Amino acid sequence: MAAPRASERIEYIVEGGNRLSGSIEPSGNKNAALPIIAAALLTEHPVTLTNVPRIRDVEALVELVASVGAETEWTGPNELRIQARNVRPADLDPDLCGRIRASILLAGPMLARCGEVTLPPPGGDVIGRRRLDTHFLALQQLGAEISLDGSYSFRASRLVGADVFMDEPSVTATENALSAAVAAQGTTILRNCASEPHVQDLAHFLIALGADIEGIGTNCMTVHGGRPLTAAQHRIGTDFIEVASLVGLAAVTDSELRITNAGVEHLRSTLMGFDKLGVKCLVEGDDLIIPKGQEKTVVPDFGGHVPKIEDQPWPAFPADAMSIAIVTATQCDGMVLMFEKMYESRMFFVDKLIGMGARIVLCDPHRAVISGPTKLRAARLESPDIRAGMAMLIAAMGAEGTSVINNAQQIERGYERIDERLNALGARITRIPART
Ligand SMILES: CC(=O)N[C@H]1[C@@H](OP(=O)(O)OP(=O)(O)OC[C@H]2O[C@@H](n3ccc(=O)[nH]c3=O)[C@H](O)[C@@H]2O)O[C@H](CO)[C@@H](O)[C@@H]1O
Numbered sequence: 109m110a111a112p113r114a115s116e117r118i119e120y121i122v123e124g125g126n127r128l129s130g131s132i133e134p135s136g137n138k139n140a141a142l143p144i145i146a147a148a149l150l151t152e153h154p155v156t157l158t159n160v161p162r163i164r165d166v167e168a169l170v171e172l173v174a175s176v177g178a179e180t181e182w183t184g185p186n187e188l189r190i191q192a193r194n195v196r197p198a199d200l201d202p203d204l205c206g207r208i209r210a211s212i213l214l215a216g217p218m219l220a221r222c223g224e225v226t227l228p229p230p231g232g233d234v235i236g237r238r239r240l241d242t243h244f245l246a247l248q249q250l251g252a253e254i255s256l257d258g259s260y261s262f263r264a265s266r267l268v269g270a271d272v273f274m275d276e277p278s279v280t281a282t283e284n285a286l287s288a289a290v291a292a293q294g295t296t297i298l299r300n301c302a303s304e305p306h307v308q309d310l311a312h313f314l315i316a317l318g319a320d321i322e323g324i325g326t327n328c329m330t331v332h333g334g335r336p337l338t339a340a341q342h343r344i345g346t347d348f349i350e351v352a353s354l355v356g357l358a359a360v361t362d363s364e365l366r367i368t369n370a371g372v373e374h375l376r377s378t379l380m381g382f383d384k385l386g387v388k389c390l391v392e393g394d395d396l397i398i399p400k401g402q403e404k405t406v407v408p409d410f411g412g413h414v415p416k417i418e419d420q421p422w423p424a425f426p427a428d429a430m431s432i433a434i435v436t437a438t439q440c441d442g443m444v445l446m447f448e449k450m451y452e453s454r455m456f457f458v459d460k461l462i463g464m465g466a467r468i469v470l471c472d473p474h475r476a477v478i479s480g481p482t483k484l485r486a487a488r489l490e491s492p493d494i495r496a497g498m499a500m501l502i503a504a505m506g507a508e509g510t511s512v513i514n515n516a517q518q519i520e521r522g523y524e525r526i527d528e529r530l531n532a533l534g535a536r537i538t539r540i541p542a543r544t
């Protein structure tokens with residue numbers, strides 16, 4: 109099975125108003141697969157990764173690790189083998205690096221293996237300024253010299269352990285620092301670090317390679333670096349943002365869905381957010397069931413005050429689930445404030461939902477008040493980023509009539525074969541090459 113080509117432009121035609129039903133298994137977590145593929149460069153031994161999502165971002169990163177000398181092979185639909193016998197600090201394709209945020213994740217592993225790397229600026233979702241300062245500050249403390257000249261050049265004759273206080277709990281900066289610390293001589297303490305399930309997943313992969321890491325899942329990790337690294341097999345964890353997207357989809361289309369192997373241990377804060385919207389899920393083993401026919405009444409704060417859903421670093425409500433919560437709230441009875449604290453531009457897509465009939469007041473770039481429920485009308489939409497695109501797809505499936513979503517390749521950066529998988533549940537999505 110081939111994943112979509114990164115440059116292909118795609119359009120979805122969505123016939124809305126259909127109730128879905130059945131079971132669906134979420135894919136592996138994009139944001140875990142990416143740092144783990146980059147970290148496979150740390151060892152010269154073979155690494156086998158299973159449950160790897162076949163999405164555009166993964167394809168782009170696999171091309172990048174191959175371009176620095178790693179052998180890569182898809183040995184199954186979602187199984188990837190990487191062996192980085194020899195790694196060279198080759199020139200990296202600026203176009204590929206510019207397509208994904210995760211190209212910056214090559215910094216730590218490449219410094220460890222080659223002592224140098226020059227990275228063209230990373231891309232990723234355009235959802236506000238995406239600073240890299242935390243990466244630079246952490247890697248500098250581990251011994252790297254960094255110069256900026258259009259690209260970012262990292263050099264280190266030797267990586268040495270240090271007591272690092274991250275200037276914010278940045279996810280990818282924590283991942284870069286963790287990979288570098290595993291190769292550094294001596295002990296590194298990463299304080300104020302991120303602890304998202306994907307950061308934990310990377311740490312478990314590094315342990316499978318032979319690393320010694322304490323404090324996984326907390327905001328302070330200790331790494332005893334410089335241990336020999338071997339071969340490893342690792343299964344990528346469940347994509348909890350895809351699970352959140354499916355919960356939102358079931359709520360908006362009033363469908364009963366069973367999400368199998370949902371990774372419920374990581375869903376607590378996400379489900380608390382949906383609970384505030386009156387969307388209840390049942391847990392059965394590791395499956396999550398979203399029943400149909402729910403009242404979906406927003407739960408006010410004590411005293412009848414307008415409740416708030418806000419994102420924060422893990423373990424709080426995840427930033428990448430915010431757009432999904434917003435579209436869900438348009439179908440819930442009551443008023444809720446959505447507070448997106450991290451990104452300056454992620455909320456601008458709500459004008460598309462307003463155009464479809466939703467009652468939303470965008471107070472400023474970070475806060476939107478939603479009053480529901482409102483009937484959504486079909487529309488011509490354009491996906492600005494992965495999650496807004498998914499939110500639009502959900503809105504289109506809940507609306508009467510036929511919607512068109514342009515720029516749907518953005519959605520495919522993060523969701524594997526989403527048209528096929530949702531059509532199997534009763535959705536009507538036609539995927540075609542972009543016509544304009
Ligand atoms: C490839 C990958 O893994 N991408 C994820 C990663 O991006 P990435 O690692 O780029 O995101 P960061 O964690 O660095 O930060 C995201 C944004 O939040 C801001 N910030 C961060 C921490 C904080 O306490 N306060 C604060 O305001 C940062 O300044 C930045 O603007 O984590 C983000 C936050 O979960 C997710 O949206 C991205 O999907």
Ligand SMILES: C=C(OP(=O)(O)O)C(=O)O
Nearest residue numbers: 209210232233428494495
């Ligand atoms: C913001 C996201 O991804 P990236 O950091 O790769 O742009 C996302 O997954 O929602």
